[in-house]
Amino acid sequence: MKFMTSWSVPKENISEAAARFLSGEAPPVVGVTILGRWHNVDFSGGYTLTESTDAVATYAEAAQWADLLDLSIVPVIEGGDAGAVLAKQFKK
Numbered sequence: 345m346k347f348m349t350s351w352s353v354p355k356e357n358i359s360e361a362a363a364r365f366l367s368g369e370a371p372p373v374v375g376v377t378i379l380g381r382w383h384n385v386d387f388s389g390g391y392t393l394t395e396s397t398d399a400v401a402t403y404a405e406a407a408q409w410a411d412l413l414d415l416s417i418v419p420v421i422e423g424g425d426a427g428a429v430l431a432k433q434f435k436k
């Protein structure tokens with residue numbers, strides 16, 4: 345399953361979060377694959393797309409950053425899968 349994490353960085357945590365990111369101090373946990381990561385250009389936060397079959401691993405991944413970032417994680421599906429459901433649901 346894919347999970348989209350949106351994260352924001354309180355201003356007082358930007359330096360520490362940047363240092364942790366650059367040092368590689370919080371690599372993905374076993375069972376979580378990072379598919380992509382995007383950073384807002386204003387340093388306010390960003391988005392990470394991960395894949396995992398283990399909700400506990402996803403939780404552990406988030407826990408590595410919970411002391412510095414405000415996180416929101418939601419399961420997501422791809423457009424083709426959504427389209428198939430919508431086509432069935434709204435079939436005329």
